Amino acid sequence: GENVEQHPSTLSVQEGDSAVIKCTYSDSASNYFPWYKQELGKRPQLIIDIRSNVGEKKDQRIAVTLNKTAKHFSLHITETQPEDSAVYFCAAWYNNNDMRFGAGTRLTVKP
């Protein structure tokens, strides 16, 4: 089945710095890659997603890049703020029928 690897598991940055989280996937047929943010005690919520026909997508301070050849995709957060502190999950659709998540990255933004 699909295997999604996510790194790093924890990330600490200073407010205003950038944060990058990387994921790899195993199924070359995967074609949809969402990113979810989960605050403590809350549900995962979609923050950005990308489909395989696009190499990069931006939404204000958040961007996602996709390298289909290498089966890598990354989340970039610029000008980080304390409210960005959360656990971030990457995911990949597998076989067009279900979604598998990475293990998560705990991001801490220090003021």
Added chain:
Amino acid sequence: DAGVIQSPRHEVTEMGQEVTLRCKPISGHNSLFWYRQTMMRGLELLIYFNNNVPIDDSGMPEDRFSAKMPNASFSTLKIQPSEPRDSAVYFCASSLRSGANVLTFGAGSRLTVL
């Protein structure tokens, strides 16, 4: 729309008891997913349904776990008998249709088995 609704939000039970978790997906969504979240194993897919039909239950840990979706607006996840290692947060999520689409999660059901 009220989003994906799960109940109960919290459940504390004793080992050996039956546990039933409930989910109401977003109206019009055709796919429903049950995930389990623990610190050790992260978000694990247990089972998902398309148009009320179970498609893949390979993630269900063992026969103690069962899930049903009798109609488009209701699903249950049952654990019988429950064990302490079942303690986790169980999330239900739904999407508009099968295939690569946005999942909307419920608030989760936190289960503690003593």
